[in-house]
Amino acid sequence: MSTDTAHATDHDDVHDDEDHWNDEGHWTDLNYIKLALALAVITAIEVAISYMVDDLGPFFLPLLLGLMLIKFFSVVLFFMHLKFDNRLFSLMFYLGLGLAVAVYTAALFTFKFFSP
Amino acid sequence: MADTAVHDAVDEHDDHGHGDVHHTSTGLSNNKLAMWLFLGSECLLFGGLISTYMLYRGRHSANGGPDQFWDIPFTSASSFVLLMSSLTMVLAVTAAKRKDDRNTNLWLTVTAILGSLFVAGQVYEFTTFYREGLGYTTSLFSSSFYTLTGFHGVHVSVGVIMLLATVGMILKNRIPGDKAEVVELVGLYWHFVDIVWILIFTLVYLIPA
Amino acid sequence: MALIERPAPAEAPAVATPSSSFGVFRRPVESTGWKSWLFTIDHKKLGIMYGAAALFFFLVGGFEALLIRLQLAGPNGTILSADKYNQMFTMHATTMVFLFVMPMAAAFANYFVPLQIGARDVAFPRINAFGFWCFIGGAIFINTSWLLGGAADGGWFMYAPNSSVPFSPTHGIDFWGLGLQITGIASLTGAINLIVTVINMRAPGMSLMKMPIFTWMILVVQFLLLFAIPVITVALFLLMFQRNFDATFFTVEAGADPLLWQHLFWIFGHPEVYILILPSFGIVSEVLPVFSKKPLFGYPLVVFSGAAIGFVGWGVWAHHMFASGLGPISVAVFSVATMAIAIPTGVKIVNWTMTLWGGKLSFTTAMMFSIGLIIEFTIGGLSGVTHAVAPSDTQQTDTYYIVAHFHYVLFGGAILGIFSGLYYWWPKMFGKLLSERLGKWNFWTMIVGMNLAFGPMHIIGLQGQPRRMYVWTDARAGEGFFNLGFWNLISSIGAFILGIGVLLFFINVFVSSRKKERAPLDPWDARSLEWMTTSPPKEHNFDVIPTVGHLDEFFHRKYEDRGEGDHHDFHQVATAEEIMAEQEANADQHIHLPSPSYWPLLLAFSLPVMGYGLIFNLLLVPVGAAIALASMFGWSLEPHTASPADYDPPTPQGGAELEVSTNG
Structure with missing residues (x-):
């Protein structure tokens, strides 16, 4: 993960002229990296939840499915640009x-x- | 296999004589439209495989079920790898839109490496399960599990080949037409493979049968 | 007259640049001779080849049907053994559904959709060629099973577990499954191609609601294919893993649910039914207005009811499974949905009848086939409604009553529509009219034949004769009016009359091909764009891409409305010849057409190789895969027009850029 962020900083200089061509709601590389980090965190939460079947009871399934859908549609809407396309x-x-x-x-x- | 042929056939980008964006009725690119149609179609393919697994996941011998075999930490790690490959793919696409060949190739290669790492993880996982006694025909659960994840693995492998082929074609400057669009289309396919895994990870691994 | 020719070699000696030619072989550039067909990517040539192959398989499937009817004509039939009989009805259905009606619709779609929307080709010409060769490869692959140990014998829906190895130990079902996977690739790539073509390549001004109705129906069908094919792909893969790799997806002893197969098959199979019928609905909706000299009644309704049929068609699949113990809730839901789908279908019938109403009807052969469809399909549709009622369906399941029903909707619907299209479009495709006199004979023998063949099946079925029984005995045939023997004989006689009717079509084709007389440019006073070019159309379809202002654009160019308000009064202001001459005078100067290619054929060829490998020797699989991979790379690296060096002698310019000259 650290290498990814490191690389992103190398590219900060490019970001300025990026805005000219990027009409997709002004999503820059940095936005994508933030989204990916958020997805990684969600994945970690999911894994944690999977060990708590007994503690969560009736909330277990809706929670896991909800997080799954958030991840699914984040990728579809932003990584696959469907929101802007x-x-x-x-x-x-x-x-x-x-x-x-x-x-x-x-x-x-x-x-x-x-x-x- | 047959399935592979479809991907690459659909994914050809060089029928540009008739695909010039400016000439289409909607102003949309033929290739991109075709790719989205193909992905829509793929939803029904994976939907069928996932449903088969969901139907059969509980059908196994007393101690031959998911709980005995799953290694959640390992699978989480490989899921993370695939998720991050979606990020590197996006970075490749934005680099391609900037006409930045060097970074396009860099990120495409990183994506291909992450994808291969995921496939390697899957091979390792399959062999481990097999050694522990979960063969393809052991139970309905095992057959439907291997079929579903195997199909996904084939899709990832095809994606890796597409990524590497794109890198090669960019290096040799042999992409006819819009380079950024080619990268974008490969990206769409790659993200699709990722979202299928997002479903599989939760439905197959995290939710106990 | 406009001439299309390869650019004349310039004075300077041609320089062949090796860097621009790919691989060892020159690219095919021929526009005549057998190579021009084998490596073509022209949608019209592919359409004709689709049609020719489909009609060939129509004869094969018909031959299989006649053997079945011979076997059942009398008691204790001895023409076929039980085993051969199973193979015969399985392959009859498979051939008719997958190798005749579907590719025949693909033939019309390929040929006429680009023409109807004013395009010069489909969106992906090479993928189009690839799809065609996949169909041919898959079709031949399935049929080679006859020679390699016996054909599939599980019935066309191949119910599990009857399709497992213990019940069907030959390779027949393996051939069937793999072959359908290969033809499935043809359908899937064709679907993507045609959807993109219709959405993106319409002539300027042609909004969706100005599209010819045939194109609309084809668009709906392609969406059905797009989403239905992957479902059968899953089912066929599961079946293959079950048969070849010992999985137990459908083995009851292993705890499996064999109904899984039924669900997957019919989730595909019911949309498939509309895939078979909607193209014919489209053809009829083109033919009726032309020969009634009226626009299609309620065009938007016909469009929306077609789309509604396509959509609701996804929610009715379990009506094929009413007898399998789904439970009362599921049965009730699917029963209601099935009745609901009769509504948009009924809307179409009403629209067609209203199109005829008050029109100046001319009873050409094409028109008669279309009217035949309205009547025969309605009969089949009504018996279909009786299946929607679950209690009645439970009685009818697996009897000849079902056989009667689907032959009325498929022969009386899909196939009569196809023949209507053949008679209507034949002069467009080949520049010669089919004989109307022979055509009438063709029509009436087919109508008499089909009603004699399939009508008695209602009675046979309600009397309880199960479908797929290879023999019946006098002792149990019953007496009087309901004697099974009598009606079975009538049905068999009908089948042979039907066979003669089909032969008359081929005789008609033969006779007309020997006639010297050319068809007029616009023999039917037609309405849509495909008639606004020469017959057969030029390689580039249109000299000028038309700008569209109306639904039925061609009609509105020929006729002017001098009426006021709601009163229409059309006067002819131009003939087809005049419109054509004007087009030629203003022809586009540079028309780019993509060059032929080896790769689609080679890539498609690799699939049956892998198929044989999976059945006989796994070593063949990597060979096929290598061919596939190589052709994919060749394909990706190939530019869409051939390099000058590929011509013999090489030309200095890009060879595939056709020059259109209008001198003389």
Whole structure:
């Protein structure tokens, strides 16, 4: 991790002219590094949570799934630029994602996967 | 394998005669649109594999389940590696947009190394599980686990090949058309592989069966 | 007349620059002869090859059907053994679905979508060629199983665990699975290609709601393919691991749920049904307005109902599984969803009927096939609604009633639509009209044949004859009107009449190909852009990319509306010939077309090699993989136009930049 941040500082001089071409909500390399750090922290929290099944009880599953979704959509929206990009790209991807979630959830439902 | 062929075929960037951004009806790049369509399609592929695993994860002998085999600290480390490779990929993309070939290549190479490290970790993990008695056909749980993570591993490996090929083509200046776009497309594929692992890490490893 | 030619070699001696040619071989640049077909990336040539291959497999599948009907024509049939019979019905369905209707739709889509939206090619011409060769590779691969130990014998939906090795020890199902993976690649790459083409390559002014309806339906179909193919890919991989690597995904003894296969198959399989029918809906929606001399009634409704069918089609798959014990809630939900999908389909039928209403109808063969579709598909649709009612479906499951239903919707729907398209577009594709007289014979024998063949199956099915039974006996055939023997015989006779009908089409093709007479430029007084070019179209499709102002652009260029308000009064202001002449006079000077390529063919060839490797000798797999990898690199490094050095003799300029000259 330390090497990554070290390298980022080497590039601070570039950041100034970066803003000219970067119209994507002014996300600079530094923003991406911060986001990656945040994701790393979330991963650490996730791992910690995974050892606390008994302590968290009913909160265990929603917490883990919630963190997973935060990570998932952070990468999709920012690393993959969907937040800044044309909405047609979002449509194509979310159509596939939505269909996948819908049909497979329905199929698992018929297997009584969600019944206790 | 067959699956691989699709990735690379879809991922060709050089049909530019008909792909000039200025000439398209929407103003969007043909290649990028194709890549997003492909990723949308991949959602249903991994959705099927993940569902198969979820259905079968509890079907194993009394002490042949996830709890006996998982090594969470190790898998967390390799998940971290893959997550960080997404960062280095983004840095490659921004460098490519700056037309900074040196840094593009640097970050692409770092991404490829991190990806290879992840695949190596997966190979190590598989061999360890196998030695401990979890073969491919041991149980429904093991078959569906190896199938899901194996497909993901193949995707990562294909991504590594794409990254290295891109580095090679940039070095030899053999990329027809928009270099930054090529890097961006490889990046989209790479991030997709990463988000699939984000799902797998939580659903397969962290949530006990 | 506009001529397209390779640029004439300049006076200066040509310099071949080795640095710009890749690999050992010259790039193919031929525009005539067999090489121009083998290495082509032209969407029209690929479309024709798709169509020719599909029609060939139509004959193969038809032959298989006739053997089945021969076997069942009388009691205790002896034409086929039980084992051969299983292979025959499995391959009949596989061939018709995957090797005829799907590629035939791909043929029309490839040929006409770029023409209808005013483009010069698809978005990714080489991927298009790759897809075609994957289809050919997969199709041949599946059919070689006949010679290598027997074909697949599990029925086209290959239910587990019946498809496991103990129940089907030959390699048939391995061939089937791997072959469908390969044709699946064709469908997936084709889907991405066509979606990008439709979204991005429309002529200026052609908004989505000014697109020809056929293009719209193809767009919906490609989205269905895009999302359905990966699901069958998963299922086929699981099946392959089960059969070849001893996994137990569908083995009940190992604790597996064989219903997993059914779910995965039908999540793919139900959208697949709409993949088969929607292209024909698109064709009919083109043909009816042209021969009624009226615009399509309620164009937006037809578009939205098509999209709705595509969407709701994802929520009904379990109606194929009502008899499998899903539980009352699931059955109720899927039953209601299935009834709901009849609504957008009904909307389409109403729109077509209203298009005919008050029109100046001309009963050409294409028109008759379209009207035939409306009637026969409605019959099939109505028996479909009876399946949506779960209690009634439980009685009908696995009987001939189901067989009757899907032959009415697939033959009466998809295939009649395809024939309508063949008659309508034949002069566009080949510059010659098919004989209308033979066409009428073709139509009526097919209609009589299909109703005789598939109509009695309703009765046979309701009487309880299970599908897929290889033999029936007199003792259990029943008596009187409901005698199974009588209706089975009628059905078999119908099948042969149908066969004669199909042969008449091929005779018609043969006869028309020998006629010298060229088709007029606009034989049907058509409405959409594909008719605004020569027949067959030039290599670059249009001399000028048209600017579109209307739905039915070509019609509006020919006719002017002199009515007032809601009253339309169209007067012809130009003929197709005049419009064509104007285009040629203003032809674009520099038209860039990509050059042919070896790589798509080679890459597609590597897939069956790997397939045979997986079945017979794993050593072949790395060989195939090496070919694949090499061709991918060759592909990525290849520029989209051939270098001058590839021409013989080499030319100084870029060879593939076609010059359009308008002298004479």
